[in-house]
Amino acid sequence: MKHTISVLVENHAGVLARVAGLFARRAYNIDSLAVGVTADENVSRITIVADGDDYTLEQILKQLNKLIDVIKVRSFSESELLTRELVLIKVNCTPAQRAELISIAKITEAKISDISVNTITLELSDYSNKIKTFEELLRPYGIKEIVRTGTVAIQRGSASLTI
Amino acid sequence: MSEKKMTVAKAMVECLKAEGVKHVFGYPGAAICPFYDELISSDIEHILVRHEVNGGHAASGYARVTGKAGVCIATSGPGALNLITAIATAYMDSIPIVAITGQVNSDQIGRDVFQEADITGSAEPFVKHSYIVKDPASICDTIKKAFYIAETGRPGPVLIDVPMDVQLMETEFMYPDKVEIRSYKPTTEGNKLQIKRVADAIAKSSRPVICAGGGVFLSDAREELAALAHKCDIPVVNTMMGISNMDMTDRLYFGMIGMHGVKPANYAVSHCDLLILLGARMGDRAVVALRNLSGISVIHIDIDPAEIGKNVNVNTPVVGDIKKILVQLTETVPELKHTEWTDELDEVRSRKTAVPDAKPGTVCPKLFVQELNRQIPKDSIIVADVGQNQIWTANNICLTEGRFMTAGGMGTMGYSLPAAIGAKKALPERTVIAMCGDGSLQMQFMELATAVQHGINVKLIVFVNTTLGMVRELQDKLYEKREIAVDLTGSPAFDVIAEAYGIKAENVTDISQAEGAIKNMLSSEKPYLLQVFVDKEERTII
Ligand SMILES: Cc1ncc(C[n+]2csc(CCOP(=O)(O)OP(=O)(O)O)c2C)c(N)n1
Numbered sequence: 001m002k003h004t005i006s007v008l009v010e011n012h013a014g015v016l017a018r019v020a021g022l023f024a025r026r027a028y029n030i031d032s033l034a035v036g037v038t039a040d041e042n043v044s045r046i047t048i049v050a051d052g053d054d055y056t057l058e059q060i061l062k063q064l065n066k067l068i069d070v071i072k073v074r075s076f077s078e079s080e081l082l083t084r085e086l087v088l089i090k091v092n093c094t095p096a097q098r099a100e101l102i103s104i105a106k107i108t109e110a111k112i113s114d115i116s117v118n119t120i121t122l123e124l125s126d127y128s129n130k131i132k133t134f135e136e137l138l139r140p141y142g143i144k145e146i147v148r149t150g151t152v153a154i155q156r157g158s159a160s161l162t163i
Numbered sequence: 164m165s166e167k168k169m170t171v172a173k174a175m176v177e178c179l180k181a182e183g184v185k186h187v188f189g190y191p192g193a194a195i196c197p198f199y200d201e202l203i204s205s206d207i208e209h210i211l212v213r214h215e216v217n218g219g220h221a222a223s224g225y226a227r228v229t230g231k232a233g234v235c236i237a238t239s240g241p242g243a244l245n246l247i248t249a250i251a252t253a254y255m256d257s258i259p260i261v262a263i264t265g266q267v268n269s270d271q272i273g274r275d276v277f278q279e280a281d282i283t284g285s286a287e288p289f290v291k292h293s294y295i296v297k298d299p300a301s302i303c304d305t306i307k308k309a310f311y312i313a314e315t316g317r318p319g320p321v322l323i324d325v326p327m328d329v330q331l332m333e334t335e336f337m338y339p340d341k342v343e344i345r346s347y348k349p350t351t352e353g354n355k356l357q358i359k360r361v362a363d364a365i366a367k368s369s370r371p372v373i374c375a376g377g378g379v380f381l382s383d384a385r386e387e388l389a390a391l392a393h394k395c396d397i398p399v400v401n402t403m404m405g406i407s408n409m410d411m412t413d414r415l416y417f418g419m420i421g422m423h424g425v426k427p428a429n430y431a432v433s434h435c436d437l438l439i440l441l442g443a444r445m446g447d448r449a450v451v452a453l454r455n456l457s458g459i460s461v462i463h464i465d466i467d468p469a470e471i472g473k474n475v476n477v478n479t480p481v482v483g484d485i486k487k488i489l490v491q492l493t494e495t496v497p498e499l500k501h502t503e504w505t506d507e508l509d510e511v512r513s514r515k516t517a518v519p520d521a522k523p524g525t526v527c528p529k530l531f532v533q534e535l536n537r538q539i540p541k542d543s544i545i546v547a548d549v550g551q552n553q554i555w556t557a558n559n560i561c562l563t564e565g566r567f568m569t570a571g572g573m574g575t576m577g578y579s580l581p582a583a584i585g586a587k588k589a590l591p592e593r594t595v596i597a598m599c600g601d602g603s604l605q606m607q608f609m610e611l612a613t614a615v616q617h618g619i620n621v622k623l624i625v626f627v628n629t630t631l632g633m634v635r636e637l638q639d640k641l642y643e644k645r646e647i648a649v650d651l652t653g654s655p656a657f658d659v660i661a662e663a664y665g666i667k668a669e670n671v672t673d674i675s676q677a678e679g680a681i682k683n684m685l686s687s688e689k690p691y692l693l694q695v696f697v698d699k700e701e702r703t704i705i
Contacts, residue, residue: 009346010346014283014295017284017287018287021287021288025288052334059469059473062468062469063469065468065469066294066467066469068291068344068346069348071345071346096363126184129208142386163345
């Protein structure tokens with residue numbers, strides 16, 4: 001089962017290596033990982049999507065909590081969260097195909113970020129499944145390159161994760 | 164405290180002094196020379212080990228008997244890397260040590276310069292925490308935090324890596340009185356409701372047993388354990404790490420559980436209705452005894468929530484400091500008697516297995532350890548190495564007020580002598596005996612020089628069977644006696660080696676010599692070696 005875990009950590013050098021190392025050596029599977037600074041510049045937030053049963057999730061949370069630089073750890077159920085990933089996709093695009101691709105962008109609410117004689121680069125921020133569909137829509141045109149971030153997640157409603 | 168300007172190297176020494184450190188175990192090199200240069204003018208005694216790993220083990224032995232972090236020191240690159248096994252050994256056994264390493268100059272880090280190793284990176288899986296000091300102003304704070312982290316909560320090793328140029332920079336010395344780490348707040352108070360639940364479970368149980376581990380030592384809860392056991396008439400068994408945390412002659416004490424444990428202990432945990440795990444990690448070698456837990460209610464008391472439920476399914480978890488929890492628990496529980504249950508266990512304990520006669524020229528290890536029991540002072544410290552010798556010692560040693568210790572988690576060969584040196588340095592009044600095999604002795608005998616040089620009166624007993632006995636036993640059992648790489652032919656005569664170090668040695672080739680040899684060893688004011696010849700075919704699992 002997939003779990004989304006938010007980790008607030010001290011914003012020091014080496015903290016990410018500690019967190020990533022913990023996952024590697026205890027054989028926990030990471031699907032995606034994203035890091036960024038929070039409103040407090042001394043604190044970073046790491047969002048991890050991990051795969052495992054309930055025992056593994058419990059161990060992940062407890063072991064993360066043991067790292068001295070980890071300030072707070074929480075896992076969320078899917079319904080509690082608003083999640084986003086960002087993807088940049090460069091697809092082949094002849095001048096004749098432009099209109100078609102621009103209309104796909106419109107429907108999917110993607111942004112046209114760059115254009116060249118024979119390619120177009122589209123940008124989409126959405127949740128994971130939407131991004132997958134988007135990719136499928138573009139595949140027939142010939143995808144030259146995909147760059148995708150890890151998932152970031154925030155609680156729905158007024159609740160927030162602070163230290 | 165007022166601020167004073169000085170180099171980081173000097174501040175490091177001042178910090179150690181402020182922390183109350185009297186002895187450090189180390190091995191120098193270029194990258195740590197600025198620190199060593201400042202050590203000269205302090206009253207901290209430096210014990211020069213003969214290999215960095217043994218500095219780490221000595222710090223660990225020191226820590227085990229004092230409860231304070233032991234300090235070890237190494238230079239950059241190979242020196243620091245040699246420490247890793249000791250750091251990992253301490254980590255597995257939750258022993259507080261502070262390891263200080265020199266690092267190459269900070270502007271050269273990452274360029275593969277001479278003797279550069281990413282020690283914080285490579286030790287990361289085995290440390291409770293580590294620091295690389297780049298800002299000279301942070302040194303005092305860092306050292307204070309390192310000791311605090313090492314010694315509190317679930318103890319463990321902390322590494323401080325200090326580049327050479329940083330050691331030479333100026334800073335203000337100001338050792339903080341207090342530490343505040345917002346992300347590190349170990350729980351010490353047990354939850355009252357959970358403690359009440361435990362008390363209820365004890366009151367309901369007719370066949371309770373306490374399995375006490377190394378956590379009892381770490382929390383200094385020996386008396387509190389005995390108090391609870393006596394008040395509620397609960398039998399006590401140990402994991403290997405827990406041996407001697409209860410008077411081993413106590414009528415409620417039934418020995419060590421697990422793969423290499425003794426019958427009464429394994430019987431107790433498999434026939435109980437309530438199992439109270441107390442500061443025991445329940446490593447896989449101990450868990451063997453608990454294969455069938457159906458119908459048994461399990462309580463786990465530990466300071467580390469991550470250990471609870473990791474290896475054994477638990478009905479009632481209690482997180483906190485064992486000593487505090489035991490006190491609260493003992494106040495809450497009624498006085499109880501479990502005569503039927505303890506009689507049943509007494510009966511199992513009374514089944515004696517006959518000891519076969521040893522082959523001529525060899526000694527039965529069990530009888531030898533029993534003779535040792537008769538003669539050692541009550542409060543002796545026994546350090547067991549790894550292998551068959553460890554199991555013979557663990558299963559036959561009998562300590563009332565003394566201390567047994569071993570590298571239970573990592574099973575690191577070569578632990579016993581350096582750890583004994585550390586323990587003896589900390590508690591010079593106590594008799595300290597390292598017990599090892601002829602394989603492990605060859606991983607550590609350079610430390611005889613350390614004992615001689617620093618006048619550290621440790622005793623060493625080596626069981627000589629000219630084989631890596633434990634591995635050979637395994638090969639015989641699981642690989643149909645196909646033996647490989649376990650023959651130690653070519654090993655030196657250890658009594659001659661000892662004499663080369665100026666250490667008196669005696670050979671024991673017949674049990675009749677044991678009494679006199681042990682007497683001579685114990686009455687000597689100097690290090691002493693007993694070479695005890697044991698038959699290759701002696702087993703640990705009978
Ligand atoms: C550093 C290290 N290397 C290898 C092992 C694997 N090992 C476990 S017991 C053992 C044999 C120990 O032989 P010896 O010291 O002669 O003791 P004996 O078992 O014969 O009493 C070995 C090689 C280990 N525990 N530690």
